[in-house]
Amino acid sequence: MTISAENSLNLIAVAKKTRLAALKLAVLSTEAKNQAIEAIAQSLESAKDEILQANVADCERATTDGIAKPLYKRLQLDEHKLRDAIAGVRDVGKLSDPVGAVQIHRELDQGLILKRVTCPLGVLGVIFEARPEAAIQIVTLAIKSGNGVIFKGGKEATRSCEAIVKAIKQGLSQTAVHPDAVQLLTTREEILELLRLDKYVDLVIPRGSNSFVRFVQENTRIPVLGHADGICHLYIDKAADLEKAIAITVDAKTNYPAACNAIETLLIHASIAAKFLPKVAEVLGKLNVELRGDERTREIVPKIATATEEDWETEYSDLILSIKVVDSLEDAIAHINNYGSKHTDAIITEDAEAAQTFLALVNAAGVYHNCSTRFADGFRYGFGAEVGISTQQMPPRGPVGLEGLVTYKYQMTGNGHIVATYTGADAKPFTFKDLG
Amino acid sequence: MTISAENSLNLIAVAKKTRLAALKLAVLSTEAKNQAIEAIAQSLESAKDEILQANVADCERATTDGIAKPLYKRLQLDEHKLRDAIAGVRDVGKLSDPVGAVQIHRELDQGLILKRVTCPLGVLGVIFEARPEAAIQIVTLAIKSGNGVIFKGGKEATRSCEAIVKAIKQGLSQTAVHPDAVQLLTTREEILELLRLDKYVDLVIPRGSNSFVRFVQENTRIPVLGHADGICHLYIDKAADLEKAIAITVDAKTNYPAACNAIETLLIHASIAAKFLPKVAEVLGKLNVELRGDERTREIVPKIATATEEDWETEYSDLILSIKVVDSLEDAIAHINNYGSKHTDAIITEDAEAAQTFLALVNAAGVYHNCSTRFADGFRYGFGAEVGISTQQMPPRGPVGLEGLVTYKYQMTGNGHIVATYTGADAKPFTFKDLG
Numbered sequence: 086m087t088i089s090a091e092n093s094l095n096l097i098a099v100a101k102k103t104r105l106a107a108l109k110l111a112v113l114s115t116e117a118k119n120q121a122i123e124a125i126a127q128s129l130e131s132a133k134d135e136i137l138q139a140n141v142a143d144c145e146r147a148t149t150d151g152i153a154k155p156l157y158k159r160l161q162l163d164e165h166k167l168r169d170a171i172a173g174v175r176d177v178g179k180l181s182d183p184v185g186a187v188q189i190h191r192e193l194d195q196g197l198i199l200k201r202v203t204c205p206l207g208v209l210g211v212i213f214e215a216r217p218e219a220a221i222q223i224v225t226l227a228i229k230s231g232n233g234v235i236f237k238g239g240k241e242a243t244r245s246c247e248a249i250v251k252a253i254k255q256g257l258s259q260t261a262v263h264p265d266a267v268q269l270l271t272t273r274e275e276i277l278e279l280l281r282l283d284k285y286v287d288l289v290i291p292r293g294s295n296s297f298v299r300f301v302q303e304n305t306r307i308p309v310l311g312h313a314d315g316i317c318h319l320y321i322d323k324a325a326d327l328e329k330a331i332a333i334t335v336d337a338k339t340n341y342p343a344a345c346n347a348i349e350t351l352l353i354h355a356s357i358a359a360k361f362l363p364k365v366a367e368v369l370g371k372l373n374v375e376l377r378g379d380e381r382t383r384e385i386v387p388k389i390a391t392a393t394e395e396d397w398e399t400e401y402s403d404l405i406l407s408i409k410v411v412d413s414l415e416d417a418i419a420h421i422n423n424y425g426s427k428h429t430d431a432i433i434t435e436d437a438e439a440a441q442t443f444l445a446l447v448n449a450a451g452v453y454h455n456c457s458t459r460f461a462d463g464f465r466y467g468f469g470a471e472v473g474i475s476t477q478q479m480p481p482r483g484p485v486g487l488e489g490l491v492t493y494k495y496q497m498t499g500n501g502h503i504v505a506t507y508t509g510a511d512a513k514p515f516t517f518k519d520l521g
Numbered sequence: 522m523t524i525s526a527e528n529s530l531n532l533i534a535v536a537k538k539t540r541l542a543a544l545k546l547a548v549l550s551t552e553a554k555n556q557a558i559e560a561i562a563q564s565l566e567s568a569k570d571e572i573l574q575a576n577v578a579d580c581e582r583a584t585t586d587g588i589a590k591p592l593y594k595r596l597q598l599d600e601h602k603l604r605d606a607i608a609g610v611r612d613v614g615k616l617s618d619p620v621g622a623v624q625i626h627r628e629l630d631q632g633l634i635l636k637r638v639t640c641p642l643g644v645l646g647v648i649f650e651a652r653p654e655a656a657i658q659i660v661t662l663a664i665k666s667g668n669g670v671i672f673k674g675g676k677e678a679t680r681s682c683e684a685i686v687k688a689i690k691q692g693l694s695q696t697a698v699h700p701d702a703v704q705l706l707t708t709r710e711e712i713l714e715l716l717r718l719d720k721y722v723d724l725v726i727p728r729g730s731n732s733f734v735r736f737v738q739e740n741t742r743i744p745v746l747g748h749a750d751g752i753c754h755l756y757i758d759k760a761a762d763l764e765k766a767i768a769i770t771v772d773a774k775t776n777y778p779a780a781c782n783a784i785e786t787l788l789i790h791a792s793i794a795a796k797f798l799p800k801v802a803e804v805l806g807k808l809n810v811e812l813r814g815d816e817r818t819r820e821i822v823p824k825i826a827t828a829t830e831e832d833w834e835t836e837y838s839d840l841i842l843s844i845k846v847v848d849s850l851e852d853a854i855a856h857i858n859n860y861g862s863k864h865t866d867a868i869i870t871e872d873a874e875a876a877q878t879f880l881a882l883v884n885a886a887g888v889y890h891n892c893s894t895r896f897a898d899g900f901r902y903g904f905g906a907e908v909g910i911s912t913q914q915m916p917p918r919g920p921v922g923l924e925g926l927v928t929y930k931y932q933m934t935g936n937g938h939i940v941a942t943y944t945g946a947d948a949k950p951f952t953f954k955d956l957g
Binding site: 326328332477501 | 629633769884886887943
């Protein structure tokens with residue numbers, strides 16, 4: 086990808102416009118933002134035919150271009166999907182406003198009051214592949230959290246995205262939110278350029294393949310919300326209830342194998358491997374799961390393929406599962422901390438102490454005991470919406486709801502207070518009184 | 522700087538050792554960590570003479586090398602400074618434990634319980650110039666927050682740091698904290714290498730000059746806690762109380778000009794400039810503050826130098842102040858959002874609405890009304906300790922206390938719960954009940 090100077094200047098102009106609109110959006114009341122969200126829902130309803138026609142055109146073009154089937158399914162937007170997306174818009178309207186929450190309210194001294202208050206991040210850069218209805222969701226979440234948004238959909242979905250954004254901007258034009266708060270980029274060259282706008286864009290949210298997310302992470306100085314890999318583990322402890330172990334293995338692998346919270350590797354304590362492995366292999370075999378085992382696994386279930394070093398590092402996103410026999414809880418934890426992607430890992434055991442050790446020592450955003458890794462999801466956590474799942478060490482970590490789209494600032498109000506009063510020999514002490 | 526392959530391998534080995542020790546430290550009780558902190562204090566007391574002698578050697582060497590005077594002052598560690606640093610160790614012992622705080626405790630369904638619990642980050646990389654006693658503070662904060670720490674002091678302070686770390690490790694050797702949790706690097710080459718260890722180091726904390734911090738930020742993929750610039754503004758509104766305005770200007774500029782929270786630029790509303798400028802110029806002149814003004818400022822106080830574009834972007838860290846006359850609150854906010862470093866900016870006004878607008882629209886970690894920017898400090902905010910001040914947009918932002926050294930994980934406990942139960946046609950609803 087190369088960028089012409091002209092393109093670059095255009096994008097900076099777009100970003101500045103977005104920032105200006107976002108600055109006004111940032112201070113709107115919850116009511117004003119909710120009115121804008123309802124206007125978006127209504128405008129999308131009115132533009133339904135236009136959006137669906139644009140999508141048909143995108144789909145026809147994609148078919149001509151020989152698009153892969155799963156991608157085609159993600160691209161396709163029927164009346165049902167669109168209705169659901171519009172219902173989703175109204176659901177976001179009902180969520181509580183993440184802006185303006187007072188996290189700290191403290192008297193430092195008489196008349197000197199410190200507050201820590203949540204506020205919007207500013208401008209979000211959102212880049213995703215295919216699924217056009219994702220645009221609807223992300224714009225709504227951005228407005229609810231008081232942020233401007235510059236986004237780039239997959240090139241297959243260009244017409245659909247254009248129709249959607251046109252409707253959204255039309256809806257906003259009658260509200261307190263300036264339509265400039267929402268911008269659509271349409272050329273692929275603009276992705277790299279967007280990633281360079283660290284002066285104008287505060288957070289990048291990429292949605293797409295692992296390699297795409299990694300590309301974004303490696304090509305920007307803007308913070309990135311998301312994760313490249315989801316290499317989740319399930320460890321079957323020696324004190325596991327085998328019935329739970331099988332049910333959870335099946336759920337975590339087969340419920341939705343393409344999801345990032347599906348497991349890729351099963352670790353089994355040596356002392357129960359002979360009992361558990363044949364059973365689980367039979368069940369998974371019936372569900373068409375391809376198994377790949379280490380040497381000790383293959384001694385017990387010899388018909389399966391050999392797992393190599395590469396398997397422990399692979400997110401299959403498919404009905405494939407690697408299996409390793411380990412000698413201890415400690416070995417299981419060491420394997421996970423070495424090969425895992427800090428997403429979600431689970432232990433199956435009836436031994437409370439072993440569970441506690443696992444939950445404490447496994448370094449991941451989610452550490453589970455006797456339940457499926459598939460619960461790692463913002464909606465299932467009760468956040469009402471999910472803007473992404475982060476596998477970084479620093480917060481926000483794990484499934485991130487609307488709170489991931491806000492930051493905070495410290496507001497201090499005094500009445501002529503100066504620091505000289507509180508330093509030196511006659512320093513006045515602070516009162517540090519937390520207020521209600 | 523070039524790095525030999527051998528050096529690189531050595532450092533990875535050191536980092537792995539630190540991680541292992543940190544993993545054990547992460548799960549220690551508050552009592553065990555506090556015992557380790559007390560052991561450090563006692564060991565430093567016992568090693569007092571050795572540390573002070575090492576510092577004398579460092580100082581002699583620095584004098585021979587012709588070190589700059591302010592740097593020499595920072596390098597020098599006398600009995601008084603060391604006693605204060607050891608008292609600081611015991612103060613950290615008294616702070617509440619940032620680890621293990623339950624931020625979310627929620628029933629998703631009967632028997633399926635989600636908790637969000639704070640936990641240590643893992644391993645901190647700390648790089649600072651000169652001040653050897655900073656090592657004492659940062660090691661103590663790391664242990665209190667359950668983190669391992671690899672640090673590199675200024676090369677001038679090598680002997681002092683070695684003596685300090687020797688004493689710290691000696692103290693730890695009798696406690697539950699393995700001495701490997703604390704590592705000292707001694708060669709300059711190791712800085713770049715440390716910055717590349719994103720697999721082993723979770724957070725980098727640089728302390729030093731602006732250019733040094735910027736170098737660190739631009740040469741690592743590890744999150745950095747800190748800030749390069751502190752370009753703070755004071756805006757004197759048309760409705761300002763001039764007495765407060767002068768007192769706060771003097772405090773914010775002269776109380777400690779080298780501090781990042783000192784102001785660099787004064788913005789003055791045009792309608793009060795003629796009244797305010799001569800007064801403040803006279804007071805600041807007596808305090809040896811060099812003033813640099815824009816054209817409109819120089820029309821009122823003609824004797825001062827001309828401020829150029831460069832001045833608005835400069836952190837003087839000295840008794841220099843740039844001054845600009847603006848036509849409105851909006852112009853002041855626009856100047857700050859354009860030239861500021863998102864550190865701390867203040868408005869002086871008796872107009873509550875103007876204050877509210879300023880606090881809402883200025884994009885900075887700290888936005889103040891009628892008080893000095895010099896209050897931007899973790900101790901003054903009541904955090905008990907400060908690990909750095911962040912000017913990033915994402916949290917942690919502003920002065921960061923111990924909470925900046927921890928992250929969180931989601932712990933989920935079930936009893937065989939699988940996601941299939943909660944999806945599809947007969948999906949069971951979640952209960953989402955927040956628990957006490």
